[in-house]
Amino acid sequence: MQELVSKIYKTFVRLAFNITIVILIVGLFVGIYRTVSEIGLTASESTVRLGYKELVTNVLSLIVVLELIRAFIDFFEHERVRVDILLEVLIAFVIREFMLHLFEGKMSGVDVFFWSFGVIFLIGARSISLFYKVPKA
Template sequence: MDSIKLFKKATDAISTIFLYILLLALIVGMAKTLLDIRFIIFESLESGFNHMVTSVLTVFIVIDLFKAFVDYHEHDRIKLTDITDATILIVLREIAVGLYSQEFGSEFVLSLATLLLVLGIMRVLAVKYSPAKLRESYIFVPQEEQPSKMGLRTIFDHCNPVHDNN
């Protein structure tokens, strides 16, 4: 068996296993989010809201990772936008958790905000300069004949300006 085919089969098997694990994590995350509603009802609204925000953002992270693995499984490539989306969600989750629990200092929040800004710029640039969009923007335009293949009369016609006699 060819080593490239073996590598392809191994990566397909591993990505399939990760897809099932992420699907299970997504189901468990949704169940945990639904169970966190009890914190809003039986405890304070602030504590319940903290649990809900953490759970929902965690589920969004798992959804983004799931999307990235599905894309890899189908197209054998990882999109930069999927990875930056997941990373942005992770940073947002950490900021939300830290702000609600009041654990972070101002320097740490500023560094996370800077990281978020850089990731946002990276995301915008990845969309703007996407290889798929670059391929679509190339339109086949037939090239003009080379001067060496044109006759002298044609070359002079291209060089001389056309005068309108009105």
């Protein structure tokens, strides 16, 4: 009975992850299409700043989605979620948010210091996670 329940659970987890990967890939293609189609906005004189902001936002979002897809695919390869991959996704997301806030020009020197400290902390945590890998059970 326990083996049957375990098999059903693993099947549902794989199905959920497959659906998530498909959704992320579709979102990635939509993001790429949107980014390419909005390049024309950066060329027009009246919306140069808005066009650059949208372009930067879309490109940084694509990087985060790519990292998420890599994390899901890595789950299938190793049958577990690795902390170093999750930290890379988090680092990409934090850098995206930091760059967007910085691009808006609403940050003071102290804000830049704390965001930079947070990024350095996450990079340090990722480095530590590479040295202390948990053995596969």
